[in-house]
Ligand SMILES: Nc1ncnc2c1ncn2[C@@H]1O[C@H](COP(=O)(O)OP(=O)(O)O)[C@@H](O)[C@H]1O
């Protein structure tokens with residue numbers, strides 16, 4: 001009873017998302033604190049990770065420019081990397097300034113070793129390998145070189161070892177051996193070529209474009225996967241934006257397993273950090289961004305009431321009641337009367353028509369293109385994949401709906417969703433829509449164990465335990481979590497209420513029977529099913 005969007009830009013690599021990911025920055029030091037490992041550690045912390053740093057170079061720089069670079073022996077970098085990896089589980093690695101070919105090779109050899117170790121441990125799907133974000137730092141904003149010109153070729157060899165590479169326009173052009181793109185379309189094409197050439201996801205960044213727009217886009221070998229628009233913040237304080245963004249992406253990917261979500265969250269966070277940069281008084285040139293602006297203003301600390309895990313725990317009573325319903329037990333066992341199942345399907349088909357509408361309304365209200373796309377894809381999945389399953393089961397013509405009146409429960413649930421849509425609040429509507437994903441995915445997954453080829457409801461069980469539905473649910477949870485993370489207290493409370501109310505309606509929905517075929521008394525309410 002919810003949307004089945006297509007696959008996201010990139011499948012998740014981290015099956016068990018850690019609560020606090022360990023994120024290693026391999027980068028140079030900026031003693032003025034705005035770029036390099038100093039920026040990385042602040043970004044990682046601001047985005048909810050535990051930051052570590054292996055130092056590739058010491059720079060003497062401030063907000064006006066770089067006056068010196070000292071590169072310790074590459075072998076000592078290897079020693080740092082091996083020491084950390086021997087002890088700490090790495091969830092993500094961000095790579096920044098690599099000053100010369102020897103340093104690039106040292107990092108490449110270490111990454112290869114990490115991969116070989118993963119393969120030896122039987123993780124050929126990369127599940128236990130950290131996500132790797134490579135920011136190919138070549139030249140600072142001040143115009144000073146941070147990597148010898150001969151390193152570009154070596155950096156290219158590093159690309160296939162990364163999951164995501166985040167060049168600015170000049171770095172993208174250098175990696176492609178082309179002139180710097182003068183417009184966004186040209187930059188996207190260079191990013192596509194880079195992705196196709198090296199089998200790596202590319203983040204094209206619009207920070208150095210002329211004009212008021214500052215878009216970023218995730219680009220794969222076939223073109224743009226996700227573009228996140230942005231309006232340029234009018235500030236001179238852009239020192240270290242690339243370092244900050246790449247570490248934020250590494251951390252947020254480790255937390256979500258989803259590059260699209262990581263980008264949307266990272267870009268929103270960086271925008272806040274740029275907007276608040278004027279609160280800091282650091283140097284007379286291009287100052288740093290304010291990494292902890294959201295945290296210091298009270299909005300950035302993860303709040304218990306904003307955690308969707310706590311929402312899920314908060315409906316444990318409703319979930320137990322659903323598990324205890326005769327309908328669910330009989331559905332699992334395959335003993336559910338056909339009339340009851342068809343009654344449920346008919347009501348669900350009526351439900352889906354309006355649920356699809358409200359998914360579209362969520363898309364209309366969504367704050368950015370990525371969220372907009374997700375809800376629109378979900379509306380499509382709901383109105384096509386799910387309704388088609390129901391129509392087939394009910395032997396209805398394509399496009400036809402069952403000729404029955406909506407039950408009081410169906411009407412009540414839909415009124416609740418439509419009220420959430422009418423509130424005009426995207427977060428509240430998204431929260432109201434979520435139980436229809438999450439509860440079905442949860443029930444579907446647990447009931448899947450009972451599925452067998454001759455199960456009378458095998459197709460239903462298969463749909464709601466499918467990998468696609470799993471993925472759709474994970475993404476829906478991600479979008480609602482993103483909305484909750486930035487919601488004001490009153491709106492957050494309204495979100496939680498809407499989520500619980502929808503969950504209560506889900507319980508009632510499963511508690512419906514065909515009126516004439518099986519009286520309610522027949523249901524063994526209160527009997528907890530061993531799902
Ligand atoms: N003035 C600005 N306003 C808003 N976003 C910006 C601004 N400058 C840079 N960004 C963003 O900062 C990130 C880093 O981009 P960019 O400046 O292109 O890279 P780099 O710092 O590596 O040179 C991107 O997400 C970009 O869109």
Ligand SMILES: Cc1ncc(COP(=O)(O)OP(=O)(O)O)c(N)n1
Nearest residue numbers: 028035036140141239240241242243
């Ligand atoms: C030590 C160190 N590493 C990287 C940079 C470059 O920082 P970046 O975020 O790419 O952007 P600018 O600071 O150049 O705007 C650096 N300066 N120092």
